[in-house]
Structure formats: structure tokens, C-alpha cells
Amino acid sequence: MLLKLGLTGIRRRLADYLILFSGLIISSAIFYLFMSIATNEHFLKQNISISLVTQVFYFGVVLLTVIAIVYVWYAQSFLLQMRLQDYGMLLTFGARRSKIDQLIMIETFVIQFGSTIIGIIVGAVLTQFASGALAKMIDFKLTGLNVGSVTSVVTTLVIFFILALFCAITSIISIHRKPLTQIIHAQQQANQRMVTTNKLFAGVIVGIVLLAVGFIAMDRIEQLRLMAIVIALVTICFGSYLLIGSLFTLIIRLLRKTSFSSKNLRKFTMGQLEFRIGSYTRILTMVTILFSLALGAITVGTGYYQQIPVVSERASAYTMNLTNPSTKAQKLIKELNVQKKVVYHQISAGKYVYYNQAELKQQPFQMVRTIKDTTSVSAPTYRNIPNEKLIQSGTEQAMFKELQDPSVRNKEIIILTPAKFKAQTGKRAALTLIRVKDLHASLPVLKKLAKYQTAAQQSGMETSNGYNMYLVANSMFGGLEFMGLFLGIAFLTMLASCLMFKVLSGTRADQRRYHVLNNIGASQRQLDWALVTEIGTLFIIPAVLGVSYVALGLRMFTKLMLSPYHTFGMASLMFVGCYAVYYVVTVVIYRQLVLKDTKRG
Amino acid sequence: MKKQTASVIEVRDVHKVYGSQQTTSYEALKGINFQVMAGEFVGVMGASGSGKTTLLNLLATLDRPTSGVIKINDQDLSQIADRQLSEFRGQQLGFIFQDFSLLENLTAAENIALPLDLQGVNKQQSRAQVEKISRRLSIEKFIDQYPAQLSGGQKQRVAAARALVNEPRLILADEPTGALDSDNARDLMELLTQINQEDHVSVLMVTHDPFSASYCERILMIKDGQIGQTIERDGQPRHDFYQSILSDLGTYR
Numbered sequence: 086m087l088l089k090l091g092l093t094g095i096r097r098r099l100a101d102y103l104i105l106f107s108g109l110i111i112s113s114a115i116f117y118l119f120m121s122i123a124t125n126e127h128f129l130k131q132n133i134s135i136s137l138v139t140q141v142f143y144f145g146v147v148l149l150t151v152i153a154i155v156y157v158w159y160a161q162s163f164l165l166q167m168r169l170q171d172y173g174m175l176l177t178f179g180a181r182r183s184k185i186d187q188l189i190m191i192e193t194f195v196i197q198f199g200s201t202i203i204g205i206i207v208g209a210v211l212t213q214f215a216s217g218a219l220a221k222m223i224d225f226k227l228t229g230l231n232v233g234s235v236t237s238v239v240t241t242l243v244i245f246f247i248l249a250l251f252c253a254i255t256s257i258i259s260i261h262r263k264p265l266t267q268i269i270h271a272q273q274q275a276n277q278r279m280v281t282t283n284k285l286f287a288g289v290i291v292g293i294v295l296l297a298v299g300f301i302a303m304d305r306i307e308q309l310r311l312m313a314i315v316i317a318l319v320t321i322c323f324g325s326y327l328l329i330g331s332l333f334t335l336i337i338r339l340l341r342k343t344s345f346s347s348k349n350l351r352k353f354t355m356g357q358l359e360f361r362i363g364s365y366t367r368i369l370t371m372v373t374i375l376f377s378l379a380l381g382a383i384t385v386g387t388g389y390y391q392q393i394p395v396v397s398e399r400a401s402a403y404t405m406n407l408t409n410p411s412t413k414a415q416k417l418i419k420e421l422n423v424q425k426k427v428v429y430h431q432i433s434a435g436k437y438v439y440y441n442q443a444e445l446k447q448q449p450f451q452m453v454r455t456i457k458d459t460t461s462v463s464a465p466t467y468r469n470i471p472n473e474k475l476i477q478s479g480t481e482q483a484m485f486k487e488l489q490d491p492s493v494r495n496k497e498i499i500i501l502t503p504a505k506f507k508a509q510t511g512k513r514a515a516l517t518l519i520r521v522k523d524l525h526a527s528l529p530v531l532k533k534l535a536k537y538q539t540a541a542q543q544s545g546m547e548t549s550n551g552y553n554m555y556l557v558a559n560s561m562f563g564g565l566e567f568m569g570l571f572l573g574i575a576f577l578t579m580l581a582s583c584l585m586f587k588v589l590s591g592t593r594a595d596q597r598r599y600h601v602l603n604n605i606g607a608s609q610r611q612l613d614w615a616l617v618t619e620i621g622t623l624f625i626i627p628a629v630l631g632v633s634y635v636a637l638g639l640r641m642f643t644k645l646m647l648s649p650y651h652t653f654g655m656a657s658l659m660f661v662g663c664y665a666v667y668y669v670v671t672v673v674i675y676r677q678l679v680l681k682d683t684k685r686g
Numbered sequence: 687m688k689k690q691t692a693s694v695i696e697v698r699d700v701h702k703v704y705g706s707q708q709t710t711s712y713e714a715l716k717g718i719n720f721q722v723m724a725g726e727f728v729g730v731m732g733a734s735g736s737g738k739t740t741l742l743n744l745l746a747t748l749d750r751p752t753s754g755v756i757k758i759n760d761q762d763l764s765q766i767a768d769r770q771l772s773e774f775r776g777q778q779l780g781f782i783f784q785d786f787s788l789l790e791n792l793t794a795a796e797n798i799a800l801p802l803d804l805q806g807v808n809k810q811q812s813r814a815q816v817e818k819i820s821r822r823l824s825i826e827k828f829i830d831q832y833p834a835q836l837s838g839g840q841k842q843r844v845a846a847a848r849a850l851v852n853e854p855r856l857i858l859a860d861e862p863t864g865a866l867d868s869d870n871a872r873d874l875m876e877l878l879t880q881i882n883q884e885d886h887v888s889v890l891m892v893t894h895d896p897f898s899a900s901y902c903e904r905i906l907m908i909k910d911g912q913i914g915q916t917i918e919r920d921g922q923p924r925h926d927f928y929q930s931i932l933s934d935l936g937t938y939r
């Protein structure tokens with residue numbers, strides 16, 4: 086009987102429950118996806134070479150748990166708001182409170198557990214496809230990825246079970262505290278709490294102090310190790326919460342008094358925002374944290390992505406070195422977008438290997454110019470090596486020798502005039518050195534060409550050229566890159582669903598408000614504008630805070646990367662672009678829902 | 687003051703059909719004709735589902751008739767482009783709804799000022815107008831409170847103030863006393879009568895409550911989408927008119 090009541094409740098508001106359900110599925114799917122990597126030590130050890138990143142990853146998991154709590158709690162209040170009137174009705178018909186408690190328990194568990202189980206399945210599929218696609222994209226071989234790990238299934242289930250229990254209990258307590266009249270008239274409840282301006286100021290100050298502590302802790306990560314992350318996690322979450330809650334209300338409160346507010350629907354929009362600040366603060370804090378994590382992860386990810394070719398290009402002036410390339414290899418070389426290709430003919434006889442002076446003069450051997458700024462990621466520049474240097478022992482000669490075929494490497498280099506070179510007898514060969522313009526773009530061809538390298542090079546024993554260096558760097562940094570992009574994309578998905586969820590759950594009340602506005606003469610343009618600014622404000626706050634957090638937090642990575650800030654601008658732009666798309670989509674959906682019966686004028 | 691003779695509302699042979707397909711379409715209004723003169727207080731009564739709200743929505747420019755002509759203040763509504771309708775609504779009409787339709791996130795004063803904000807009236811003038819109407823409706827005391835802090839009667843007064851703040855020549859009210867107890871209903875009706883008489887604002891009020899209707903000068907009885915009968919007050923005392931409405935309702939139903 087009770088189960089039936091609960092289920093009919095679900096059927097009656099199918100659309101709302103679908104929103105709720107999909108939101109919970111996404112959150113548990115992302116959570117599972119995260120867990121399946123974080124709990125997979127084998128995978129982490131094999132793919133990530135820097136131990137600190139494992140910690141960063143744990144930090145992500147802890148944070149995600151906090152976010153899941155807020156998310157689920159938020160979903161629960163959405164559910165409660167939806168059902169409160171029904172409960173009130175049942176109570177007026179004489180249902181006992183204990184019956185209502187049972188009803189809440191059943192509903193909460195059916196919804197949360199159902200969505201968690203589906204979420205785990207979705208998460209497993211996501212892990213498989215998303216990680217596969219990503220790994221392919223960044224040319225990185227993952228080893229030991231375990232899609233259906235028992236540990237992460239159990240962890241996800243346990244955590245979401247605790248969350249469901251917690252939600253159900255708090256809901257029951259909150260209902261018990263409310264008098265019957267308030268339950269029945271739930272929809273008309275005005276849930277504004279008036280906070281004094283002084284308290285708001287205090288909130289802003291404490292918030293800023295907390296944030297400062299968090300960022301200082303992150304800056305000291307080398308000394309504080311994991312503690313830094315724990316401190317930052319707590320202080321930044323609470324600091325953001327306070328800052329958003331108080332600063333936001335304060336600004337609106339001040340603006341509302343100015344004449345700026347008395348035009349069009351500005352006062353309405355501000356009223357909307359101030360009025361619901363309580364529920365917005367939570368979600369905005371969460372979105373801010375998600376935003377900065379996602380942006381940070383993508384910045385670091387793309388940073389490594391950029392760093393790998395830079396490291397490789399710095400290692401050698403030449404991408405590939407081949408002695409006597411076959412016609413097939415020659416053909417492949419033609420396919421490449423080459424910046425420089427030189428051929429040095431050589432004759433080896435006895436203890437010596439001879440080169441043609443004219444050839445070396447015409448196309449001098451080059452080396453990468455060393456730069457002082459270690460954080461620079463600019464393209465390398467090259468210097469010409471004079472011939473004398475090749476015949477003296479030294480780095481220049483060593484560099485040159487390394488590019489030769491192993492069979493001639495131990496021979497002494499002798500440079501002959503063209504006439505003498507022509508007359509010289511011995512085994513003739515041609516050393517071909519290539520430098521490509523864009524390492525990333527050239528990879529597929531380079532990979533084929535690599536088969537014509539020496540055995541030592543092919544087995545990874547030698548890293549004399551840029552391509553081989555790339556292989557080494559990629560195996561070293563590829564794990565990091567993968568993690569960065571993976572975290573970024575996972576968080577971005579979570580972020581999108583959070584905001585969508587928030588927006589869609591507010592439509593019922595807003596629909597009426599916008600309808601009233603339409604009736605008293607607000608034009609479509611004014612209504613649209615009100616909508617665009619209201620949602621826009623909600624989107625801008627986390628974006629501004631998030632970008633600033635990343636700008637500060639990236640300092641943590643200065644030890645791990647050439648220049649974490651190098652890709653920051655690009656990543657921010659890209660991220661804000663994606664974010665803007667979400668904003669537009671949200672506005673469109675919201676508008677559709679809110680203005681559906683206010684089409685006139 | 688001289689009583690104006692121009693018509694504020696003119697409705698000629700108005701039909702409204704909901705739904706487009708023949709099977710699902712429903713004709714809610716089947717040829718409605720009537721006029722409301724400047725300064726008149728007219729009631730519309732009828733059973734639930736008879737088309738009262740449909741009619742009011744057409745007059746309120748929230749919907750368009752399927753056929754027929756509606757003129758408000760001598761302006762043919764069909765001649766007004768969709769984009770201009772909201773401006774027309776904001777300037778020429780005032781609305782009072784059964785559920786008050788106040789915005790809970792704005793104070794009473796801000797609610798009242800909203801129609802002025804929408805038209806870009808400057809802050810000083812807007813404040814002056816809000817103060818004036820608040821004094822007139824004796825709501826100054828709670829003007830800075832939020833609707834949630836007000837009683838039903840107070841809310842409806844605030845709603846009336848919002849309807850009147852831009853000095854419209856016509857007030858449209860859909861069951862304005864529907865959510866009020868009898869004392870508050872009486873207050874509101876007396877207020878509307880006062881405004882109607884002193885300021886020559888015309889009122890068209892939909893109601894199913896005979897008591898509220900007894901404040902009108904003329905009542906249009908609507909049945910199945912048509913006006914079946916018109917009851918005139920003809921200067922009767924309100925109480926007598928109330929009795930005659932009751933008896934008419936008896937025979938009419």
C-alpha cells in the first residue's frame with residue numbers, strides 16, 4: 086500500500102522525477118568512473134610516474150565525495166519540495182506521521198539506489214569509452230584499466246547508500262519540525278531569511294581569509310604534502326561558500342537601493358537572486374569548485390600535451406636520423422611536412438669516416454640553442470656547428486656521432502675537400518637527417534618511418550632524435566596528460582548537469598512569476614532579458630571565481646611542469662567557450678519551460 | 687465630474703475556439719456582444735466552464751479571438767502587433783487576480799512599482815506614484831513588507847494598488863474576492879466601487895459570488911459561451927440588487 090502510494094507519486098510527476106533521476110545517475114556515474122581509477126593502484130602506478138599526481142587524484146576523489154553529498158542533498162530538497170504538498174494532504178486525511186516517514190524512506194531509497202545502480206553501469210561504459218577515446222587522442226597506451234572493479238562498485242554503493250540514508254533521515258526530521266499548515270502550504274512558503282548587513286560583511290572577510298589560507302597551503306605543498314590538499318579542500322570550500330553567500334547578497338542589496346535597479350525587470354531579477362540565495366549559494370559553491378577543478382585539470386592536461394613535443398624538440402635538432410633510407414622510407418619522408426632535411430654522404434674506411442666539406446658547408450650541422458629560461462615553452466632555435474667542432478671531441482661531436490649509424494660511430498671523423506672526397510675509397514653511405522615542422526601532426530608517418538631506424542633505436546635504447554625522445558616523454562607525461570584531460574572532462578560533465586539541474590528545478594515557481602509579469606505588461610524582450618541576466622549571473626559567478634582559483638592554484642604545478650601557465654589562457658578560453666554553450670542551452674531550455682504559457686506580446 | 691459616454695470595451699460577435707483539429711476543438715465563446723461605457727462597473731457571472739476566464743483573457747490581450755472584433759479604448763486589438771501588446775497592456779489596463787499574483791521576492795512597494803519600472807518611468811516619479819496610490823488604499827504601513835508577511839486582504843489591496851498605479855482607464859478583475867473571507871471581500875468591493883466612482887475607472891469583474899456582484903451596475907450572465915441575460919441595477923440599493931441577483935440566479939440556472 087505504502088509502496089504503491091510512493092510509486093504513484095513518482096508516476097504523477099514523471100518529468101520532474103526524470104530530471105531528478107538523470108541528475109543522480111550522472112553524479113553516481115562520474116563518481117564511479119572516478120573511483121574505478123582512483124582505487125586502481127595498479128593502473129595508477131603503471132601509468133603515472135610522478136607520485137604527487139596520485140595524491141592530486143585522491144584529492145579529486147575526496148572533493149567529489151563532498152560534491153556528491155551536496156548534490157544528493159540538493160536533489161533531496163528538490164524531491165521534498167515536490168512532495169511536501171502531497172504529504173500535507175495525506176496528513177490532513179489522517180495519515181500518521183510514521184506512515185509519512187516510511188513513505189519518505191521508500192521514495193528516497195527507490196530513487197537514489199535505483200539511480201546509483203544505473204549510474205554505475207553508465208559509469209562503467211563511460212570509463213571504457215571515454216578513457217579509450219582519450220588515450221587514443223593523446224597517443225598514450227593505458228595499461229591495467231579495470232572497468233568493472235569490485236572495489237569501486239562497492240565503494241560507490243556504500244557511499245550512496247549512506248547518502249540516501251542521511252537524506253531520508255534529515256528529510257524526516259525537517260518534516261517533523263514543520264507544523265502541518267506549513268507543510269500544506271509548502272508552495273507559498275517564502276523562504277527568505279534576512280541576514281543583517283554587518284553579518285554579511287563579516288562573512289565576506291572570513292571567506293577571504295579562509296580562501297587565503299587554502300591557497301597558501303597549496304603553495305606549500307612540498308612541505309605539507311597531503312595535508313596541504315586537505316587544508317585547501319576544507320578552507321576553499323567553506324571560503325567560497327561564505328564569499329558567494331555574503332558578497333553576492335551584499336552587492337544585490339546595495340544595488341537594489343540604487344536607481345540602477347528601478348528599470349525594466351532589474352528589481353525583479355535582483356529579488357529573484359537575493360530571495361533564493363540560500364539554495365543558490367550551495368550550488369554556486371559547488372559549481373565554482375567544479376569549475377576550477379575542471380579548468381585546472383584541463384590546463385594541466387593540455388599543458389603536458391604541449392610540453393611533450395617541446396621536450397622532444399629540445400632534445401635534438403632532428404626528429405629522425407636514417408642511414409641509407411630505403412625507397413619505401415624515402416617515400417614516407419616525402420609525405421612528411423619537413424622543416425629541414427639534410428643528406429650527408431659518408432665514406433667509411435678503416436678507423437675513419439669521411440665527410441664532404443662542401444656538403445657540410447652548404448648545410449651545416451645544427452644543434453638546439455640552449456635557453457636560460459627553464460619555464461619557456463617557445464619553439465627551439467638552432468645554431469650552426471662549424472666543421473672544426475665536428476673533428477674535435479666535445480658535445481657537438483658527440484651529438485653528431487650519435488646520429489650516425491652504430492657501425493661508424495666509433496670511427497674518427499675526417500672532413501675532406503670535394504675533390505679528395507670524390508677520390509676516397511671505402512664504403513659509401515648517406516646519413517639523412519630530418520626535422521619536421523609539427524611533431525604531433527607528423528606522428529602517424531613518423532611511426533611508420535621509425536621501423537627503418539636502427540635496432541637500438543627501435544627498442545627504445547637510444548633517444549638521440551626528437552621522435553625517440555617523444556616516445557620517452559609521452560610514456561612519462563602521458564599518464565599525467567590523460568589524468569588532466571580525464572578529470573577535466575569528468576568535472577565538466579558534472580558541472581553541466583549540476584547547473585542544468587538547478588535551473589530546471591526552479592522552473593515551477595518561476596513559471597508563475599513570469600506569467601504574472603507578462604500579465605502586467607512586461608514585453609517578451611523584457612522577460613527574455615530578465616531570464617538571460619538571472620541565469621547569466623548564476624553562470625558568471627562560478628566562472629569568475631573558478632578562473633581566479635585556477636590562476637592561483639596552478640602555482641602548485643610549477644615543480645611538475647615547464648610552465649603550467651602557458652596553456653592557462655588557451656584552456657580558459659576553451660573552457661569558458663564550452664561553458665558558454667552550456668549557458669545558452671540552459672537559457673533556451675529554461676525559457677521554453679518558464680515562458681511556455683506566456684507567448685503573447 | 688462629467689460622466690464620459692465613450693465606450694471602453696466593445697465586443698462584437700466574438701468567437702473563441704480552442705484546439706485546431708475538428709475532433710479536439712472546443713468553442714468556448716460562441717458570439718459574444720457587449721459594450722462597457724467609461725466609468726461603468728460591470729460584472730460577468732456564470733457557471734464554471736462557461737467561458738468567463740476565456741473572455742477575460744481576450745480582453746486582457748493575453749489571447750486572440752478566433753473571430754470577431756474587440757476594441758478597448760476605441761482601439762481594435764487585432765490592429766495591434768503582438769510585440770506592442772504588452773506595452774498596451776501595461777499602459778491601458780490594470781489587472782486583479784484571484785490569487786493576488788504578487789511576486790513573493792519583491793516587497794509590496796516594489797510589486798506596486800513594477801508596471802512603472804516596465805515602462806521606464808524614472809525613480810522619483812515612480813516613488814511618488816507608489817506613495818500616492820498607497821495612501822489612497824491605506825496600505826502605507828506595510829508597504830515595505832514582503833507578500834508572505836501580509837494577510838489575504840492586505841495582499842489583495844497591494845494587488846489593487848499595483849493595478850491602479852499607472853492610472854489605467856480599465857480594470858479587469860478575475861474573481862478578485864475568490865480567495866478572501868467575507869469581511870475582506872466587502873472591503874475590496876467597497877474599494878473598487880470607490881475607485882470606480884471617484885476616478886471614473888471602468889471595472890470589468892468576473893465573479894461567481896452574488897455578494898461581490900451586487901456592487902456592479904450591470905451583470906452579464908454568461909452560459910455555454912454566450913451572454914444569456916443582462917441584469918441591470920437601475921439605481922437599486924445594493925442589498926435589493928443582491929436579492930434580485932440571487933433570485934435571477936435561481937431562475938437562470
Ligand SMILES: Nc1ncnc2c1ncn2[C@@H]1O[C@H](COP(=O)(O)OP(=O)(O)O)[C@@H](O)[C@H]1O
Pocket residue numbers: 704705712714732733734735736737738739740741
Ligand atoms: N487553453 C484551453 N484549451 C482548451 N480548452 C480550454 C482552454 N481554456 C479553457 N478551455 C475550455 O473552455 C471552456 C471555458 O473555460 P473558462 O473560460 O476557463 O471557463 P470559466 O472561467 O467560466 O470557468 C471550458 O470548457 C474549458 O475546458
Ligand SMILES: [Mg+2]
Pocket residue numbers: 738739
Ligand atoms: Mg475561470
